[in-house]
Amino acid sequence: EPEVTQTPSHQVTQMGQEVILRCVPISNHLYFYWYRQILGQKVEFLVSFYNNEISEKSEIFDDQFSVERPDGSNFTLKIRSTKLEDSAMYFCASSEGGGSPLHFGNGTRLTVT
Amino acid sequence: EDQVTQSPEALRLQEGESSSLNCSYTVSGLRGLFWYRQDPGKGPEFLFTLYSAGEEKEKERLKATLTKKESFLHITAPKPEDSATYLCAVRFQGAQKLVFGQGTRLTINP
Numbered sequence: 527e528p529e530v531t532q533t534p535s536h537q538v539t540q541m542g543q544e545v546i547l548r549c550v551p552i553s554n555h556l557y558f559y560w561y562r563q564i565l566g567q568k569v570e571f572l573v574s575f576y577n578n579e580i581s582e583k584s585e586i587f588d589d590q591f592s593v594e595r596p597d598g599s600n601f602t603l604k605i606r607s608t609k610l611e612d613s614a615m616y617f618c619a620s621s622e623g624g625g626s627p628l629h630f631g632n633g634t635r636l637t638v639t
Numbered sequence: 640e641d642q643v644t645q646s647p648e649a650l651r652l653q654e655g656e657s658s659s660l661n662c663s664y665t666v667s668g669l670r671g672l673f674w675y676r677q678d679p680g681k682g683p684e685f686l687f688t689l690y691s692a693g694e695e696k697e698k699e700r701l702k703a704t705l706t707k708k709e710s711f712l713h714i715t716a717p718k719p720e721d722s723a724t725y726l727c728a729v730r731f732q733g734a735q736k737l738v739f740g741q742g743t744r745l746t747i748n749p
Contacts, residue, residue, distance in 0.1 A: 569728075571736040571737065627673055627685045628737060630682035
């Protein structure tokens with residue numbers, strides 16, 4: 527069964543450093559998403575991406591965050607200058623259509639020290 | 640503000656003991672309610688989508704139902720492998736994002 531894959535599974539970085547989290551969505555899906563889950567808290571929406579542009583974003587997704595689909599298969603989340611509070615599990619997801627279920631990857635655990 | 644609330648936060652059952660998990664929502668318009676299963680250290684795994692009141696979906700020991708203000712995930716004769724956190728998420732009118740509840744951590748003892 528097709529799946530969303532994310533790399534790396536765990537990333538440790540120092541405060542102020544830039545990180546790029548990578549995702550390969552399911553190949554025939556058109557909508558792409560990033561969510562995050564701080565330990566013990568709810569899964570929170572960050573951003574959705576469709577037709578090569580951001581279609582919706584949350585208040586968490588400020589100027590420190592950016593997304594890109596550099597080629598036909600990858601979808602990335604960049605955090606420009608990481609903060610301690612960015613430590614979380616980051617999930618990539620994709621869906622076939624705007625009203626379809628989301629399919630999630632297994633996440634990248636980001637630890638900012 | 641649109642909200643999704645799940646109860647209970649945690650539930651322990653004996654193997655074979657049926658029960659239900661609840662997801663209630665306050666909404667300005669529902670475009671879909673989604674149930675996911677999440678195992679420790681993994682991403683949410685899609686289970687069901689419900690779009691309108693009265694709709695029901697079933698898969699193995701799980702059955703999801705939807706009313707105008709809440710959804711139930713019924714688990715019949717559960718097994719230890721059903722132990723996981725079950726997440727409810729809602730897509731509201733005018734939005735693509737899913738809003739998640741805090742989840743119910745289900746433990747099935749053998």
